[in-house]
Amino acid sequence: MLSYRHGYHAGGFADLLKHAVLSLIIEYLKRKPAPIRYIDTHAGGGLYDIGGEMAAKTGEFAKGVGSLAFDDFPAQLQVYGSLIESYLSQERYPGSPLIAADLLRPQDELKLFELHTTEVPRLEALFAKDRRVRVSPTNGFQGLAPLLPVQHARAFVLIDPPYELRAEYTDAVACLKAAYLRMNNGVFALWYPIIDGAPHLPMLNSIKAFVDSKLWHFELAVKDESIRGKMSSTGVLVINPPWTLATDLNEAFKAITQQLPFDSVKFSAECVLD
Numbered sequence: 001m002l003s004y005r006h007g008y009h010a011g012g013f014a015d016l017l018k019h020a021v022l023s024l025i026i027e028y029l030k031r032k033p034a035p036i037r038y039i040d041t042h043a044g045g046g047l048y049d050i051g052g053e054m055a056a057k058t059g060e061f062a063k064g065v066g067s068l069a070f071d072d073f074p075a076q077l078q079v080y081g082s083l084i085e086s087y088l089s090q091e092r093y094p095g096s097p098l099i100a101a102d103l104l105r106p107q108d109e110l111k112l113f114e115l116h117t118t119e120v121p122r123l124e125a126l127f128a129k130d131r132r133v134r135v136s137p138t139n140g141f142q143g144l145a146p147l148l149p150v151q152h153a154r155a156f157v158l159i160d161p162p163y164e165l166r167a168e169y170t171d172a173v174a175c176l177k178a179a180y181l182r183m184n185n186g187v188f189a190l191w192y193p194i195i196d197g198a199p200h201l202p203m204l205n206s207i208k209a210f211v212d213s214k215l216w217h218f219e220l221a222v223k224d225e226s227i228r229g230k231m232s233s234t235g236v237l238v239i240n241p242p243w244t245l246a247t248d249l250n251e252a253f254k255a256i257t258q259q260l261p262f263d264s265v266k267f268s269a270e271c272v273l274d
């Protein structure tokens with residue numbers, strides 16, 4: 001039985017980093033006409049109510065995307081900013097599959113995995129009329145590798161587990177390794193939390209051991225009384241990032257770190273393998 005519900009966290013600072021990375025990668029891949037296969041191993045419900053009880057309970061949206069000034073948004077993230085703004089005006093925040101679907105083109109396709117029995121029907125309803133999208137109510141860790149390699153297309157994979165169980169750290173490594181060995185020129189993004197005990201570090205080290213192409217870590221750390229005892233840092237590992245990604249994120253987060261209402265906010269971009 002899964003208990004994690006992304007509605008409590010939608011539009012928080014972790015989503016901001018992850019969805020900034022997601023939208024920049026898609027915009028870059030779209031520079032070429034060849035189709036893109038986007039795979040989201042942990043899709044969530046796709047669209048979240050930011051005026052409802054879940055968002056109010058954690059306050060994460062209010063201190064994340066909800067605190068940003070869209071009239072003064074960094075140019076590098078203009079596409080993400082405009083997209084988000086259009087949903088915020090309806091008191092909604094889009095999840096990764098909806099951001100991807102909105103940014104991708106008719107020739108692209110989306111494969112979405114989700115296991116939660118409440119989120120699956122929401123996801124299916126959201127994309128019922130979108131012929132590019134296939135929703136699988138199955139385990140994304142296991143479903144990813146068989147979808148690769150992609151012939152005559154590029155692949156972009158987002159792996160975004162909730163890390164409710166310690167086993168998910170090793171599952172993420174195994175899943176990413178199996179996928180990378182089948183298509184080592186795909187773009188892979190893995191989201192991770194940075195929490196006490198740093199369980200993400202052995203995971204990142206295990207991934208570094210099998211990757212032999214470009215590998216970057218992008219991290220956002222926040223500090224303040226309101227997040228005492230909660231996750232205060234987050235990261236996204238990217239294999240084969242577009243060459244503009246690190247520069248764009250560095251520039252964009254110079255402005256965004258000024259806007260987020262925490263006592264301290266730090267963005268870092270580390271090239272692990274070049």
Ligand SMILES: C[S@@+](CC[C@H](N)C(=O)[O-])C[C@H]1O[C@@H](n2cnc3c(N)ncnc32)[C@H](O)[C@@H]1O
Pocket residue numbers: 002004005006015018040041042043044045046094095096097113114115116119138139140141160161162
């Ligand atoms: C962090 S949320 C996803 C958020 C989404 N990617 C976004 O950025 O909007 C993780 C989701 O993974 C789902 N989940 C957990 N284990 C899974 C698995 N093994 N396969 C597919 N989905 C899973 C959970 O139900 C939850 O909705």
